[in-house]
Amino acid sequence: ILNVEQSPQSLHVQEGDSTNFTCSFPSSNFYALHWYRWETAKSPEALFVMTLNGDEKKKGRISATLNTKEGYSYLYIKGSQPEDSATYLCAFGSGGGADGLTFGKGTHLIIQP
Amino acid sequence: DAGVTQSPTHLIKTRGQHVTLRCSPISGHKSVSWYQQVLGQGPQFIFQYYEKEERGRGNFPDRFSARQFPNYSSELNVNALLLGDSALYLCASSLSRDHEQYFGPGTRLTVT
Numbered sequence: 527i528l529n530v531e532q533s534p535q536s537l538h539v540q541e542g543d544s545t546n547f548t549c550s551f552p553s554s555n556f557y558a559l560h561w562y563r564w565e566t567a568k569s570p571e572a573l574f575v576m577t578l579n580g581d582e583k584k585k586g587r588i589s590a591t592l593n594t595k596e597g598y599s600y601l602y603i604k605g606s607q608p609e610d611s612a613t614y615l616c617a618f619g620s621g622g623g624a625d626g627l628t629f630g631k632g633t634h635l636i637i638q639p
Numbered sequence: 640d641a642g643v644t645q646s647p648t649h650l651i652k653t654r655g656q657h658v659t660l661r662c663s664p665i666s667g668h669k670s671v672s673w674y675q676q677v678l679g680q681g682p683q684f685i686f687q688y689y690e691k692e693e694r695g696r697g698n699f700p701d702r703f704s705a706r707q708f709p710n711y712s713s714e715l716n717v718n719a720l721l722l723g724d725s726a727l728y729l730c731a732s733s734l735s736r737d738h739e740q741y742f743g744p745g746t747r748l749t750v751t
Contacts, residue, residue, distance in 0.1 A: 530681070558737070560739060560740070562742075568744075569642075569643070569729075569741075569742040569743060569744050569745070570682070570729070570731075570742045571742075572739035572740060572741065574739075575737075575738065575739045577737075615681055615682075617681070617682075619736075626672055626684030626685075626686075626687050626695045626697055627672070627682075627684055627740070628684065629674075629681030629682045629683070629684075630681050631679065631680055631681050632681055
C-alpha cells in the first residue's frame with residue numbers, strides 16, 4: 527500500500543501572508559506528482575503535474591517544487607488571499623501511470639481576513 | 640466546452656441493492672478514472688479506463704465494476720451494497736494518464 531502524507535493537516539493563515547505545505551511520497555517507482563485544489567461544493571481542480579526531479583511549476587501566486595530522490599514536494603502560496611481557502615491535495619502516480627493516483631488526505635487551508 | 644458531468648448527483652440505496660453511476664468526460668478525453676472519497680480521506684482510486692480498456696484497478700472488491708463506452712463515457716457499477724460504500728464517487732477524465740485529471744462534481748451515494 528502506497529503512503530502519501532501531507533502536512534500540516536490544516537493551516538490558518540492571515541491574508542497577505544505567504545505559506546507552504548508538504549507532500550511526502552514513496553521515492554521508488556515514481557511516475558508523476560499531481561497537486562489539486564478542492565474548494566467546498568466544487569470539483570477538485572488541477573494545479574500542477576510534475577514528472578521530473580527538480581521540476582518547479584508556477585501558476586500565478588502558487589508554485590510547487592519536486593524532489594523525487596527524497597520523495598517530497600512543496601506547494602507555496604505567496605500573498606494569500608481569501609479565495610485561496612481550500613483543501614490542497616497531492617497525488618502520487620506510480621507504475622507507469624497504470625496504477626491510478628494515490629491521494630494524500632490534503633491540507634485544509636483557511637485564509638483569515 | 641462542457642466539463643466532466645456525472646449523474647445522478649445524489650442517490651440513496653438500501654443495503655444489498657446495486658447502483659450504476661454515470662460519467663461523461665470532456666470532449667476529446669479518452670481516459671476516465673473513478674475514485675471513492677470518504678470524509679476525512681483523500682480520493683481513493685477504483686478504476687482507470689483508456690480507449691475502452693481497463694488500464695488500472697485499485698484495491699476494491701469484485702462488487703465494483705466499470706466499463707467505458709465507444710463515446711468514452713463510463714459507468715461504475717456496485718453490487719450488493721454495504722453501508723461502508725456510502726461515499727462521494729468522483730469521475731475524472733484526462734487526455735491520457737500522463738496529463739492532469741479533470742474532475743466531475745461527484746455522485747453522493749448513501750447506503751442505508
